[in-house]
Amino acid sequence: MEKFLKSKSANxxxxxxxxxxxxxxxxxxVRLFKIPEFVLPAPSAILAAWSAWxxxxxxxxxxxxxxxxxxxxxxxVTGLLLGFLIGYSKVAYTTLYPLLVGFNTIPKVAxxxxxxxxxxxxxxxxxxxxxxxxxxxxxxxxALGLATVELEMQDVLKAxxxxxxxxxxxxxxxxxxxxxxxxxKIAISQAFIGSxxxxxxxxxxxxxxxxxxxxxxxxxxxxxxCLIVLAIMGMVLYGICVAVEQRTVHWVR
Amino acid sequence: MxxxxxxxxxxxxxxxxxxxxxxxxxxxYEMHGRRMTILDRISFAVxxxxxxxxxxxxxxxxTTLLRMVSGLLPVEKGTVYFQGQPIRGPLxxxxxxxxxxxxxxWRNTLQNVLLPLEVVQPHKRQxxxxxxxxxxxxxxxxxxxxxxxxxxxxxxxxxxxxxxRASLCRALIHQPEVLLLDEPFGALxxxxxxxxxxxxxxxxxxxxxxxxxxxxxxREALFLSDVIYVLSPRPSNIALELKVNLPRxxxxxxxxxxxxxxxxxxxxxxxxxx
Ligand SMILES: Nc1ncnc2c1ncn2[C@@H]1O[C@H](COP(=O)(O)OP(=O)(O)O)[C@@H](O)[C@H]1O
Ligand SMILES: [Mg+2]
Numbered sequence: 328m329e330k331f332l333k334s335k336s337a338n339x340x341x342x343x344x345x346x347x348x349x350x351x352x353x354x355x356x357v358r359l360f361k362i363p364e365f366v367l368p369a370p371s372a373i374l375a376a377w378s379a380w381x382x383x384x385x386x387x388x389x390x391x392x393x394x395x396x397x398x399x400x401x402x403x404v405t406g407l408l409l410g411f412l413i414g415y416s417k418v419a420y421t422t423l424y425p426l427l428v429g430f431n432t433i434p435k436v437a438x439x440x441x442x443x444x445x446x447x448x449x450x451x452x453x454x455x456x457x458x459x460x461x462x463x464x465x466x467x468x469x470a471l472g473l474a475t476v477e478l479e480m481q482d483v484l485k486a487x488x489x490x491x492x493x494x495x496x497x498x499x500x501x502x503x504x505x506x507x508x509x510x511x512k513i514a515i516s517q518a519f520i521g522s523x524x525x526x527x528x529x530x531x532x533x534x535x536x537x538x539x540x541x542x543x544x545x546x547x548x549x550x551x552x553c554l555i556v557l558a559i560m561g562m563v564l565y566g567i568c569v570a571v572e573q574r575t576v577h578w579v580r
Numbered sequence: 581m582x583x584x585x586x587x588x589x590x591x592x593x594x595x596x597x598x599x600x601x602x603x604x605x606x607x608x609y610e611m612h613g614r615r616m617t618i619l620d621r622i623s624f625a626v627x628x629x630x631x632x633x634x635x636x637x638x639x640x641x642x643t644t645l646l647r648m649v650s651g652l653l654p655v656e657k658g659t660v661y662f663q664g665q666p667i668r669g670p671l672x673x674x675x676x677x678x679x680x681x682x683x684x685x686w687r688n689t690l691q692n693v694l695l696p697l698e699v700v701q702p703h704k705r706q707x708x709x710x711x712x713x714x715x716x717x718x719x720x721x722x723x724x725x726x727x728x729x730x731x732x733x734x735x736x737x738x739x740x741x742x743x744x745r746a747s748l749c750r751a752l753i754h755q756p757e758v759l760l761l762d763e764p765f766g767a768l769x770x771x772x773x774x775x776x777x778x779x780x781x782x783x784x785x786x787x788x789x790x791x792x793x794x795x796x797x798x799r800e801a802l803f804l805s806d807v808i809y810v811l812s813p814r815p816s817n818i819a820l821e822l823k824v825n826l827p828r829x830x831x832x833x834x835x836x837x838x839x840x841x842x843x844x845x846x847x848x849x850x851x852x853x854x
Contacts, residue, residue: 479682486650487699487754488670497695501686578685578734 368548373555376548383537384549388556390533394450394522395564398457399515406462406514407507410469414503415495420470431463436524443529453525453533460521461514468510472503505579508572515564523557597664598625599757599790600649605658607644617815618644621658624809624818628757631784631791633801636811636819637852642794646760649792650676662758671758672700675751675789679763681743683735689746690731693718696754703754714753721749724786725779741772745779752787759784761793765800774832777803781829798847802840803830810850820850 331337350370356362357369364372377384409427413420435456442452476498484494526535534553541549607619618641626632634642647653648660651670660667662674675696683692697703697714707714722728725745735743744764751759761780765773781804784791795801801808802824810820824843826834834840 477680477682479678479680480684482650482652482678483676483682483695483750484699486652486670486674486676487696488651488672489699493699497698498684501684504686576686578736 365545365547368551372548373551376546376552380549380552384534384552384556387532387534387537387553388560390450391519391522391526391535391557392560394453394526394533395457395515395519397450398454398522399461399518401454401458402461402465402514402518403511405458406465406510407469409462409466410503410507411473413466414470414473415499427463427466435460435521436528439525439528442525448529448531450530450532452529453522453535456525457518457521461518464510464514464517465507468506469503472506473499476502505572505576508568508576512565512568512572515568516561519557519561519564597628598661599628599663600626600792601661602645603659603661605645605648605655605660607641607657620815620817622811622817623658624821626790626792626807629788629790630806631793631804633793633795633805633808634811635795635798635801635808635847635851636816637813638796640811640814640816642811643762646676646762646792646794649758650674650760672754673757674760675754675756675758676760677744677747677751677762677764679766681735681740681747683743683746683750685735688732688734689722689727689738690715690718692735692746693722693749693753695750700754718749718753721753722746724783725749741768741776744768744776748780748783752783752789755787755789757789759787759789759791761791761795763794763796766796773797773800778832780804785829798844798851799835802826802843802847803832803835808847810847813852819852820847822847 354369354371357367362369368376409423413423413427438459439452439456442455446452446455480498480502481494484497489497522533523535526533527539528535530536534557538550538553541547541553602622602624605619605622606617609616609618622645634645636642644653648655649662649667651667651674655667662671683689684695687695694714698707703710703714719728719731722731725748727742727745727749730738730742730746735746738746748764751761764780765776768776777800780791784804791804793801793804805824808820808822808824809818810822811817812819822843826839
């Protein structure tokens with residue numbers, strides 16, 4: 328037993344076992360206490376919803392995925408540029424950082440109605456909300472990565488007569504990579520939350536919209552199905568970021 | 581080693597002229613609103629291919645002097661000459677190693693050693709084209725310091741002593757004429773340190789570079805140097821110039837001779853606390 332807990336397969340076996348146990352308990356509780364479907368649908372009911380609605384769910388999942396990824400991509404570019412800027416320039420840091428913090432404290436869900444007025448409902452507000460939620464994390468982490476480069480490391484290059492650009496290439500940039508990748512797994516989750524929030528408020532497409540629409544017709548099994556798909560998508564996106572991180576910044580121990 | 585055709589220019593300069601010369605170098609800092617004199621008109625010269633050590637109480641400005649030679653710190657009062665020319669910025673014919681080996685953690689040993697060649701001309705220009713030769717040169721250096729089997733290891737996989745050896749190789753790969761060493765073995769244990777002395781002596785004899793070492797370890801200074809300069813406490817000046825005429829190559833056994841001991845006592849007498 329001890330040996331199994333330390334083994335690699337335990338990392339997969341244990342959570343899967345827990346999920347199965349949870350699903351079985353869930354099914355039993357719903358059947359035993361005769362809980363109505365519109366309060367809490369049993370896993371079997373959710374499975375039934377899947378066979379009835381799989382086409383619609385898949386179609387809307389693609390919408391959510393593409394909104395999330397587009398928002399994330401814009402956040403990545405903006406976050407990198409902003410991070411390099413405030414990480415390298417003291418003036419930019421002093422000027423912009425308080426503004427960024429102030430902006431970051433605004434609950435982004437409050438912005439969605441405004442975005443919908445400016446850009447109409449649908450893809451644009453979803454992508455923008457995803458972006459707005461995610462870029463700050465990336466920018467702050469990249470800036471931190473640049474600001475924490477040891478002075479001696481820079482001295483090694485300066486003493487060789489390296490230019491500012493070379494110092495950035497050889498030291499600043501690689502040094503900020505672990506910080507960047509650590510922020511990506513958080514930022515992707517934030518982008519995901521952003522696009523779903525926006526879809527629930529200002530869209531007629533996407534899983535967020537589908538949940539709202541299913542709830543309004545009391546199709547609770549469908550709403551639950553959407554939630555489960557969201558959970559799986561979120562985990563996969565997070566997992567991809569972690570895998571990329573481990574491959575790219577292998578030197579961090 | 582890279583062949584001589586790749587060596588930095590300036591070899592033709594007069595062999596008798598000191599390669600480094602400090603002339604009336606002073607340094608002041610503003611501290612708590614008061615001007616503090618750190619270095620007070622320091623003058624000395626270092627001959628080509630000499631091994632010179634600087635010892636003195638901590639805070640007396642030894643690191644500062646090295647930073648002036650490396651061009652990392654501008655010389656405001658007085659002048660530091662390299663081959664007769666005042667130093668105004670980083671020189672490609674200077675290599676430097678610090679107490680902290682500061683290897684880049686995302687590069688393996690070989691890549692770390694190659695770093696200067698990616699930055700310093702003319703190597704930077706030729707890097708792609710001569711990559712194989714440069715790699716070979718780096719491998720040769722690594723072999724001399726006993727790291728032949730650790731080329732592909734990353735810094736976190738190396739011991740402190742190994743990192744310091746790699747850092748020395750990096751300081752030497754572009755064949756600098758001056759090697760600056762700021763307490764390079766200060767963080768190592770006594771046995772490793774003694775191994776490093778022998779290794780450094782071998783590297784220095786092989787490359788014929790001029791070495792300037794800052795150290796707290798008087799035996800280390802005696803083992804390695806031709807000349808030792810003792811700095812006085814702030815405002816510091818040169819309290820003693822000690823010539824060490826022990827034969828080369830020096831061995832650890834020499835550290836137990838009367839002559840060595842005599843020099844040690846002489847040196848010890850002139851070191852004062854701040
Ligand atoms: N940027 C600075 N501002 C003010 N004082 C400094 C600065 N850099 C170094 N000093 C002072 O200069 C003195 C010499 O420093 P340093 O050359 O590092 O001494 P050493 O290497 O001999 O221990 C120290 O007392 C230090 O406090
Ligand atoms: Mg020092």
